[in-house]
Amino acid sequence: MSAPKTIPKDAQVMMQILKDMGITEYEPRVINQMLEFTYRYVTTIIEDAKIYSTHAKKSTVDADDIKLAIQCRMDQSFTSPPPRDFLLEVARQKNQTPLPLIKPYTGPRLPPDRYCLTAPNYRLKTVQKKVLPSAGRISVPRLSVGAVSSRPSTPTQGSSGVSVSKVPVPVSLASQRFTVQIPSAQSHAPKSATPPVLMSSSLIGQKTLLMSSSLSQSESLKRKHEDEDDYDAL
Amino acid sequence: MAAVQGGLADSEEEKDTKTDPSSDVCGNSNNANDAKPVSNSPGANAPSGATKTSVGTAEEQQTLLAVLQFLRKNNLSESVEILRREAGLPEGLLDVKGADGSGTGPGASAGGLEGGDASALLSRVTVSVSGVQAPTKACDQPDVSVVLSAYTQQGDPSLYAVYYSDLKKFIETVLDCHRAELSQVFYPLFVHMYLELVYNNHENEAKSFFQRFSGDQECYYENDLRVLSSLSKREHMRGNETLMDFRTSKFVLRISRDSYQLLKRHLQERQNNQIWNIIQEHLYIDIFDGMPRSKSQIDAMSGSLAGEAKRDANKSKVYYGLLKEPEIELPLDDEDEEAENEEGKPKKKKPKKDSLGSKSKKQDPNAPTQTRIPLPELKDSDKLDKIMYMKESTKRIRLGPEILPSICFYSFLNAYQGLTAVDFTDDSSLIAGGFADSTVRVWSVTPKKLRKVKSAADLNLIDKESDDVLERIMDEKTASESKILYGHSGPVYGISFSPDRNYLLSSSEDGTIRLWSLHTFTCLVGYKGHNYPVWDTQFSPHGYYFISGGHDRVARLWATDHYQPLRIFAGHLADVTCTRFHPNSNYVATGSSDRTIRLWDVVNGNCVRIFTGHKGPIHALAFSPNGKFLASGATDGRVLLWDIGHGIMVGELKGHSETIYSLRFSRDGELLASGSMDNTVRLWDSLKAFDDLETDDFTATTGHIHLQDNSQELLLGTYTSKSTPVIHLHFTRRNLLLAAGAYNP
Numbered sequence: 001m002s003a004p005k006t007i008p009k010d011a012q013v014m015m016q017i018l019k020d021m022g023i024t025e026y027e028p029r030v031i032n033q034m035l036e037f038t039y040r041y042v043t044t045i046i047e048d049a050k051i052y053s054t055h056a057k058k059s060t061v062d063a064d065d066i067k068l069a070i071q072c073r074m075d076q077s078f079t080s081p082p083p084r085d086f087l088l089e090v091a092r093q094k095n096q097t098p099l100p101l102i103k104p105y106t107g108p109r110l111p112p113d114r115y116c117l118t119a120p121n122y123r124l125k126t127v128q129k130k131v132l133p134s135a136g137r138i139s140v141p142r143l144s145v146g147a148v149s150s151r152p153s154t155p156t157q158g159s160s161g162v163s164v165s166k167v168p169v170p171v172s173l174a175s176q177r178f179t180v181q182i183p184s185a186q187s188h189a190p191k192s193a194t195p196p197v198l199m200s201s202s203l204i205g206q207k208t209l210l211m212s213s214s215l216s217q218s219e220s221l222k223r224k225h226e227d228e229d230d231y232d233a234l
Numbered sequence: 235m236a237a238v239q240g241g242l243a244d245s246e247e248e249k250d251t252k253t254d255p256s257s258d259v260c261g262n263s264n265n266a267n268d269a270k271p272v273s274n275s276p277g278a279n280a281p282s283g284a285t286k287t288s289v290g291t292a293e294e295q296q297t298l299l300a301v302l303q304f305l306r307k308n309n310l311s312e313s314v315e316i317l318r319r320e321a322g323l324p325e326g327l328l329d330v331k332g333a334d335g336s337g338t339g340p341g342a343s344a345g346g347l348e349g350g351d352a353s354a355l356l357s358r359v360t361v362s363v364s365g366v367q368a369p370t371k372a373c374d375q376p377d378v379s380v381v382l383s384a385y386t387q388q389g390d391p392s393l394y395a396v397y398y399s400d401l402k403k404f405i406e407t408v409l410d411c412h413r414a415e416l417s418q419v420f421y422p423l424f425v426h427m428y429l430e431l432v433y434n435n436h437e438n439e440a441k442s443f444f445q446r447f448s449g450d451q452e453c454y455y456e457n458d459l460r461v462l463s464s465l466s467k468r469e470h471m472r473g474n475e476t477l478m479d480f481r482t483s484k485f486v487l488r489i490s491r492d493s494y495q496l497l498k499r500h501l502q503e504r505q506n507n508q509i510w511n512i513i514q515e516h517l518y519i520d521i522f523d524g525m526p527r528s529k530s531q532i533d534a535m536s537g538s539l540a541g542e543a544k545r546d547a548n549k550s551k552v553y554y555g556l557l558k559e560p561e562i563e564l565p566l567d568d569e570d571e572e573a574e575n576e577e578g579k580p581k582k583k584k585p586k587k588d589s590l591g592s593k594s595k596k597q598d599p600n601a602p603t604q605t606r607i608p609l610p611e612l613k614d615s616d617k618l619d620k621i622m623y624m625k626e627s628t629k630r631i632r633l634g635p636e637i638l639p640s641i642c643f644y645s646f647l648n649a650y651q652g653l654t655a656v657d658f659t660d661d662s663s664l665i666a667g668g669f670a671d672s673t674v675r676v677w678s679v680t681p682k683k684l685r686k687v688k689s690a691a692d693l694n695l696i697d698k699e700s701d702d703v704l705e706r707i708m709d710e711k712t713a714s715e716s717k718i719l720y721g722h723s724g725p726v727y728g729i730s731f732s733p734d735r736n737y738l739l740s741s742s743e744d745g746t747i748r749l750w751s752l753h754t755f756t757c758l759v760g761y762k763g764h765n766y767p768v769w770d771t772q773f774s775p776h777g778y779y780f781i782s783g784g785h786d787r788v789a790r791l792w793a794t795d796h797y798q799p800l801r802i803f804a805g806h807l808a809d810v811t812c813t814r815f816h817p818n819s820n821y822v823a824t825g826s827s828d829r830t831i832r833l834w835d836v837v838n839g840n841c842v843r844i845f846t847g848h849k850g851p852i853h854a855l856a857f858s859p860n861g862k863f864l865a866s867g868a869t870d871g872r873v874l875l876w877d878i879g880h881g882i883m884v885g886e887l888k889g890h891s892e893t894i895y896s897l898r899f900s901r902d903g904e905l906l907a908s909g910s911m912d913n914t915v916r917l918w919d920s921l922k923a924f925d926d927l928e929t930d931d932f933t934a935t936t937g938h939i940h941l942q943d944n945s946q947e948l949l950l951g952t953y954t955s956k957s958t959p960v961i962h963l964h965f966t967r968r969n970l971l972l973a974a975g976a977y978n979p
Contacts, residue, residue: 080474083479084475087788090802090804091803094802095838099607109795110794111759111794111797112797116758117760
């Protein structure tokens with residue numbers, strides 16, 4: 001401990017408080033943190049009390065105002081957990097329902113999508129066909145390179161024609177899901193809809209992409225993210 | 235509160251023809267006191283004899299109101315009418331009382347309120363009601379007790395010290411054999427008397443009382459006493475939930491019948507039996523027949539916030555056996571690993587049965603049935619895992635006092651003391667660390683790097699029919715040694731891998747539990763339920779379920795596909811700091827800051843065992859692999875061993891000098907490893923500790939234990955790290971011990 005002379009009085013008081021509460025080992029910066037907290041708390045309370053006292057048309061701030069200010073702040077920021085009897089009652093009700101049966105294997109067992117964090121939190125702007133930058137080809141409705149065309153069930157996407165307006169997927173979101181509407185000029189698949197392609201999810205822990213292609217007559221290559229409802233059907 | 239009601243019931247009978255259900259919650263001490271309307275002496279006489287309408291003082295009016303409310307609550311409407319008519323009370327008064335009701339009543343009322351006038355009382359009720367943050371749960375109960383507690387007989391505050399020292403003198407003069415037991419009374423009595431003085435605003439008397447007698451208490455109550463010393467006004471008490479619970483719950487003492495008779499006789503002889511009142515109201519004395527216990531026996535079991543456990547609490551049957559392993563046939567040739575291994579596949583010739591499977595078809599009487607709780611069925615990948623597990627277990631080293639495991643220590647460098655939680659996967663291939671900066675990091679222990687699954691675009695392009703499709707779905711470009719998971723907004727205090735290595739759970743100070751996918755390394759679900767820091771979480775050994783325990787004093791059972799908890803385990807008096815599943819997933823053990831460990835049944839949420847004995851908050855729990863025993867470690871540096879079936883303590887391992895943060899049994903249960911803040915890992919011989927336990931009938935019924943002082947013999951080795959506290963231990967499938975901690979220079 002450095003020479004007592006150089007420590008301000010407030011810090012000395014704080015050290016004494018810590019000692020009284022039985023805390024003997026702490027880093028030196030704890031005192032500063034405690035002092036900051038104290039200062040902020042006390043000023044907040046006193047400011048609140050001033051407001052209450054002017055509201056009550058009093059000329060000075062007195063003990064009642066302070067008490068009220070403390071109480072209101074306590075309800076707001078320093079909440080404590082519910083009392084025991086309430087918890088016991090809630091627990092009793094909750095524990096009465098039997099454990100739900102587990103459906104046989106249905107893929108990754110996650111709550112309904114509404115409660116998951118797996119939906120994308122961005123939307124891709126739709127791109128007008130003619131306004132494309134000279135980045136390359138226009139959204140040509142055709143198979144793009146790289147498709148394994150021997151499989152009619154594999155839809156492809158013309159990826160070059162779409163501009164993404166937002167930075168995709170922050171790390172905390174899961175897989176991207178989007179539909180690609182491939183216009184009717186598809187050469188390979190005259191089918192109206194190809195079934196969604198899903199990897200054998202027994203080995204993957206999450207819902208991966210869901211591609212569905214439909215023969216829409218739209219000419220522009222649009223990429224829309226899927227509605228969440230579609231996933232529940234999975 | 236129950237005692238107060240019991241008292242009221244007595245006075246009811248005097249004037250009602252209907253009989254009230256007498257509260258049978260109270261222990262022997264209350265039944266012994268039937269004749270005395272204890273808590274209502276000043277006011278009870280007024281209504282009991284009242285045929286006239288004059289209601290004198292405001293106190294008596296309050297009593298009448300309380301009585302009316304009680305009657306109304308118990309649907310004794312006729313008596314309500316009669317009483318109201320006779321006492322001449324207007325209709326309106328009752329309703330005012332009712333409006334103030336909220337679930338916080340017991341908390342506010344538990345002290346002895348001074349019998350003031352009605353308005354002061356009401357204002358006090360509203361003040362205390364609004365102060366506590368609890369949703370309004372309409373319940374008449376608190377109103378009654380608020381008022382009733384006004385009539386807790388109070389002695390003159392200055393005489394409290396006199397009463398206490400009288401009792402001290404008496405107990406010092408009794409026979410030695412009784413003295414230890416009766417000394418148990420001191421601590422709860424002291425705390426309750428002090429709290430009553432504070433609650434009734436006798437600050438100076440409270441301070442002097444505290445100074446005079448706090449030094450006499452047992453050393454292990456030191457922390458509690460310090461907290462108490464900081465409370466000198468009633469307002470201070472209000473925010474402290476633990477203290478409120480302490481006041482409302484009964485402190486349990488286990489005293490032999492002889493000692494109890496002595497105490498009772500002494501206290502009832504006296505004129506002013508304030509102490510007797512307190513004992514009746516706040517203590518539950520669990521009487522047993524037999525020899526009084528010695529000091530060491532008592533010390534071993536006491537220390538928790540609510541006294542010891544009632545014998546009844548540990549009586550229910552617990553199915554501690556293990557579930558039967560599913561029959562999976564091992565292929566003789568190793569190349570067929572990926573092929574499905576179902577029973578009766580004709581292609582395999584003479585497959586080996588798994589050595590861990592149950593050869594006997596008989597059900598272990600102590601094991602739960604397979605369908606007691608719904609468990610997910612085994613997927614193909616799970617079966618493959620099990621086969622790997624069995625193969626590894628054949629190569630497992632059998633540990634013992636002569637064959638100690640090697641210990642491999644994983645030190646987290648540059649963590650700046652921010653490492654708050656660690657977990658290993660069961661096959662020891664991944665480590666996850668939870669940090670105070672709210673990140674979760676996952677590392678690969680093996681040379682195989684961590685890869686994310688390819689993006690949706692690329693997944694299209696791979697050949698799905700190929701044999702190594704599992705490899706192809708992984709994106710090589712994202713291969714790295716470690717991955718960082720962002721999402722929490724507070725330090726991550728609990729972390730747990732799922733048994734099938736698909737998911738990772740993390741619980742944090744922000745009150746949520748997050749489920750992360752280990753294939754995409756992104757967050758899938760956030761489970762919100764605790765609104766307060768969640769201190770620990772664990773996946774069940776069979777997957778699908780997980781538990782969490784937090785600052786709100788409850789533990790919750792969740793399933794990954796429900797956004798709300800399935801079970802709530804409420805009962806602890808303070809935060810739940812440690813939660814563990816039993817190997818058969820039917821029971822959950824929770825350790826708490828109130829220094830008790832409770833075992834809960836998953837099926838109905840009941841508490842089936844309460845274990846007291848630790849003198850500090852519990853931070854580590856471990857079930858033995860055979861499911862029969864539980865080991866627990868706390869801030870007092872002791873490891874306690876419990877027999878779950880009988881519900882008693884069977885061993886105490888002393889050696890550590892600081893908090894024990896991790897405990898783990900070896901794979902076959904032969905060794906117990908403990909890691910602590912004193913930078914050491916200690917190995918204990920658990921086979922020997924559990925070996926010659928004779929649990930005779932007396933011990934089983936009364937719970938008295940005779941602990942051997944054999945910690946030294948059981949200690950097989952102490953291994954010190956270089957200033958790195960050990961916060962996690964893990965035995966690999968081949969019985970190599972892995973330890974983890976953050977280097978703390």
